[in-house]
Amino acid sequence: MQKTTLFLTFLITLALSLLVVVFLQEKTTVFASKPQELYKVYLAGNEIGIIKSKNELEKLIDKKQDLIKEKLNVKTIYAPAELDIQKYIGYESEINSSQEIYDLIEKTHPFTVKGYEIEIKDREKLYVIDRDIFEEAVNDFIKAFIDEEQYEKFKTSSQTEIKETGSLLENVYLQEEIIIKEGYISVLEDIYIDEKDLAKYLIFGTTKEQGKYTVKSGDSIEEIAFNNQLGVNEFFIVNPQFNNVNTLLAPGQEVSIGLIEPILSLIVEEHVVEDQEILFKTEYEYDPEKSVTYVKVVQEGSKGLQRITQKIQSVNGEILAVQIDRSATQLLKSPVTKKVIKGTRTSTGFYVHLDGDYGWPTNSPYKIFSYFGYRINPVTRERALHEGIDISGPGHGSPIYAVADGTVVTSGSHVSYGNYIVISHADNLYTLYAHNSLLYARVGQTVKKGQIISLMGSTGRSSGTHLHFGTYIGMPHGGGRVFNPLQLYK
Structure with missing residues (x-):
């Protein structure tokens, strides 16, 4: 029994010794290499x-x-x-x-490259390899909306003083806050290495190839622009070889119809002196002894001419606001009133007094700063058809006139039009007057041509004091068909 106990003790001692040896050997293996x-x-x-x-x-x-x-x-x-x-x-x-x-x-x-992050505050981020690429692209962007020679003179303070008519750039700046940071840019980002590509993106909102149109016989700049949802000013921007809406186009000629969607907002403030025509009035004398078909012009009318001085603010080529210095207005030529005798007798014996001419809705001097056609709305920044013309200049609170006899069918407020009036006239013609500060005419009221119906203002979605004047065949936004108001005066 004693021998058995001694033998077991020996085995246990041997086992423990082996474990210690193994443990020491393993530790030696881990720590054998030098740190x-x-x-x-x-x-x-x-x-x-x-x-x-x-x-x-x-x-x-x-x-x-x-x-x-x-x-x-x-x-x-x-x-x-x-x-x-x-x-x-x-x-x-x-x-x-x-x-x-x-x-x-x-x-x-992703991996990265050294470059610059251009943050257009609250809009988006752009990436360039070299800061100069962005600065040169912005310079090209500006020249898309401003005459290059005039812009260079503005930068070098070498503009020529206006002697009679002309314009001076007073301020040019980008509306957005731009933050430029140097750092590491992911290679998966769209990184611009060429200023022309970046300038194209800043103007069109894309670097894709822009659409082209081949001119057909009878095409005009206005028609091509309208049919492709371009404003006339935009047409000139994407086709800088043209600068006059009356330029004749040759069949087969190719023009750009790219839609601009500017990433930046270029604000331009100008001092402008220009000559403006004054529309002549027409006076009618009615003769009950003559047939209704009788018309005799006893004095031809002629337009007058005035020189107006104005401050104009625009964004990306679209005018936002106009201020006319009425005290500086010069009358160069007075208009001559047209005088007409018209018969009023009909076969039934009734008398009619319809002159068929339309008055102007504002005082003079004025400026049409946004025409009928497609544009990027300066307030919503969305492309849409501008269903009328915007007239500015006479000033806040100046009178707005009915352009013809009629009946007021709408007088109220609208989220976009602000305070507005719609008048129904003969031949299913309707006229719309928007952004008024105060409305005088009420629904159901009969008004005469030249009667004050409201005061000019800037209510609703408006970039500044002006009148939005629209014309329709049929009720506006109730099945009526919109058309260019200037057609009334041709």
């Missing part, structure tokens, strides 16, 4: 491995990105911004290869 400088690699805050050489990984990243280097015309590609490499003391047995780490990075996070 050395290594790098832990983190991606988006998560550890993805350990490498021996940070420089080796960065060179591998650079080498693998040759195609991107060629595309962006850069010499160096950098690791993603989320990649963090921390030096520490470790052991060789724990090391990953640079290729293993690269494969993990490439699958989940």
Whole structure:
């Protein structure tokens, strides 16, 4: 029994000795290598491995990105911004290869290049390799909306003083706040390396090829623009070789019909002196002894001429506001009133007094600053048909007149039109007067041509004091067909 106990004690002691030896041998295996400088690699805050050489990984990243280097015309590609490499003391047995780490990075996070982030506050971000690319693109953007020679003179303070008529640029600036930051940009972003491409994007909102149109016999600039949802001013912007709406187009000629969707808002403030025609009035003398078909012009009318001085503010070529200095207005030629005798006797013996002419809805001097046609709305920034003309100049609170005899069918408020009036006239003609500060005419009231119906204002969706004047065959927005108000005066 004693021998058995001694034998068991011996076996237990031997086993414990072997365990100690094994333990010491394993510890020696782990700590046999000398500690050395290594790098832990983190991606988006998560550890993805350990490498021996940070420089080796960065060179591998650079080498693998040759195609991107060629595309962006850069010499160096950098690791993603989320990649963090921390030096520490470790052991060789724990090391990953640079290729293993690269494969993990490439699958989940993009690589970067040095460049500039252009933040257009509250709009979007653009990316360029060189800051000069953005500055040159903005310069090209500005020249799309301003005469290049005039802009250069403005920048160099060498504009010529106005002697009779002409214009001076007083201020040119971008409305948006722009923040430029240098840093590392993901190669997956749209990075501009050419100022022409960026300028195209700033003007059209895309770098895609713009539409073209081949002129047909009888086409006019106005018709081509309208049929392709372009304003006439926009047509001139995308076709700078033209500057006059009456320019004759040759059949087969190709013009651009690209729709501009500017990314930036270029504000231009001008001092303008120009000559403006004064419409002549027509006076009628009615003769009850003559047939209704009898018309005799006893004095021809002729337009007058006045010189007006104004301050004009525009955004991307579209006028926002006009202020006319009435004290500086010069009368160069007085208009001559047209005098007409008309018969009023009919076969039934009834008498009629219809002159068929239309009055102007505002005082003079005035300026039509937005015409009938497609445009980018200066308030909503959306492209839409502008169903009328915008007239400014006489000033806030100046009288608005009915352009013909009729009956008021609407007098109230609208979210877009503000305070507005609609008048029904003969021959199913309806006229609309919007953005008024005060309404005088009431629904059901009969009004005469030239009668004051409201006062000019800036209510509703308006960029400034003006009258929006619209004309329709049939009730506006009730089945009526809109047409250009200026057709009344041709």
